[in-house]
Amino acid sequence: MNALRDQVGFSVRATATLGLMIVCALTALCVSVGTAFRSRRFCSERLVTPFGRCVLRVWGIRMRVHRESPLPPGQAVYISNHTSTIDVFVLVALGLPNARYFLSGFLRKLPPLALIGYLIGIFWTAPQADPARRTRIFQRAERVLRRSGESVYLSPEGERVTSGGIGAFNKGAFHLATTLGAPIVPLFILIPKEIDPGRGLRAGSGSVDVFVRSPIETKTWRIEDLITNKERIRDYYLEWHRSFAH
Numbered sequence: 001m002n003a004l005r006d007q008v009g010f011s012v013r014a015t016a017t018l019g020l021m022i023v024c025a026l027t028a029l030c031v032s033v034g035t036a037f038r039s040r041r042f043c044s045e046r047l048v049t050p051f052g053r054c055v056l057r058v059w060g061i062r063m064r065v066h067r068e069s070p071l072p073p074g075q076a077v078y079i080s081n082h083t084s085t086i087d088v089f090v091l092v093a094l095g096l097p098n099a100r101y102f103l104s105g106f107l108r109k110l111p112p113l114a115l116i117g118y119l120i121g122i123f124w125t126a127p128q129a130d131p132a133r134r135t136r137i138f139q140r141a142e143r144v145l146r147r148s149g150e151s152v153y154l155s156p157e158g159e160r161v162t163s164g165g166i167g168a169f170n171k172g173a174f175h176l177a178t179t180l181g182a183p184i185v186p187l188f189i190l191i192p193k194e195i196d197p198g199r200g201l202r203a204g205s206g207s208v209d210v211f212v213r214s215p216i217e218t219k220t221w222r223i224e225d226l227i228t229n230k231e232r233i234r235d236y237y238l239e240w241h242r243s244f245a246h
Contacts (some may be wrong), residue, residue: 010202016058024051025112028119044120045095052093060205063093067212071097072185075149076215077177080187081237082155083162084196086203087189090210091153102154138172142179162198166241169234171226178223183215188240
């Protein structure tokens with residue numbers, strides 16, 4: 001009986017999530033058409049952010065945000081650990097100001113999400129096995145961000161790391177921060193094991209904590225030091241991760 005109840009509850013939440021996604025996509029499309037597709041930021045902050053918060057409520061997830069300082073008023077590169085399917089909804093629910101996002105191109109297989117991504121200017125990433133295509137995507141992102149002055153979010157781990165630790169970091173986020181001269185804003189998403197679906201969809205109810213630390217300036221960074229800076233920030237995350245164990 002409990003298993004049946006759990007399955008029914010999951011099906012209802014999953015259906016509600018898909019319904020919210022469809023409503024969000026269609027609303028964003030109407031707004032975009034009505035503004036000649038000049039409403040990227042409005043769609044992101046006024047439609048997609050509330051959508052993310054509604055999805056979290058559907059799954060009984062409360063988000064608690066802990067900030068050391070206000071978010072930068074200008075362009076920034078936001079990064080975080082990436083452990084769970086929940087992360088996507090947590091990140092859009094944060095409402096990062098004037099920000100675009102990097103997400104896995106695999107997610108475009110879901111048409112409403114693909115439409116939302118197109119309308120809010122998501123950069124869809126290619127698999128690690130296709131480095132040439134990934135390079136082109138990051139080069140395009142750099143051109144767009146340099147011209148627009150928008151902020152951007154991406155996970156340096158590049159994929160969900162469900163081992164309980166911090167994965168290897170890719171260079172993309174640090175290359176962007178270096179070439180744009182934009183500060184890096186470190187985020188840490190802490191999801192209790194009992195509600196974390198990992199790579200799956202069966203999230204439990206509970207609280208997720210998002211920690212936001214002060215920006216790390218990159219104006220003096222050089223491309224020649226890219227690997228060193230990447231590993232330095234990974235060490236920063238390793239220490240941060242260890243602090244939660246205590």
